[in-house]
Amino acid sequence: MIKILHNPRCGKSREGIALLEQSGKTFEIVKYLDHPLDENELIALIQKLKIAPLDLVRQKEKIWIEQFKGKSLSDAEVINAISKNPILMERPIFMTENKAVIGRPPQKVIDFLKQ
Template identity: 75%
Template sequence: MIKILHNPRCGKSREGLSLLEETGNPFEVIKYLDNPLAESQLTELVKKLNIAPLDLIRQKEKIWIEQFKGKELTDAELIKAIANNPILMERPIVISENKAVIGRPPQKIIDFLKK
């Protein structure tokens, strides 16, 4: 089943959710700010996205700038930072069984669903 990691306060996330709704296919909405992903889940997500953990981080977020910017962090430390501060995670993210995509721009979701 398709899943979307969704933040209802984010316009791009709402747009991604709308795109999924338009397909008519079943999917699960995970409000990751209410139910943060564990470090193990984030590690798996990074693998599915085929990106470095740093690429999963919203580097313009206030918490990133104040607490992490300019520090040399390992991948494990970056994952821990996201787990402890889920607002840092890029959004929306659409996940299938063994692949995922960050829906920025939203066209990436459409392309992902066609595969």
């Protein structure tokens, strides 16, 4: 089953749900702002995405700019920041048991759904 880490206020996230609905595949919506991922879940997600923790951060978010920008943070510190401030996480994210993709641009979602 596909899970989408979704923020209802995000247009790209809503587009992602529309793509899932069009695909006909079964999926689960996880509103990650209401149910934030803990550090272990974030580590597993980052491994599935095959990215560095910093690549999961929305670096233009106000909280990032005010609290973290310009600081030299370890991977663990970045993961901790995301777990405590889930709004920092890129979205939408589509995942299965073995793989994941950040759904920007939407073509990445389309390619993910074809696999």
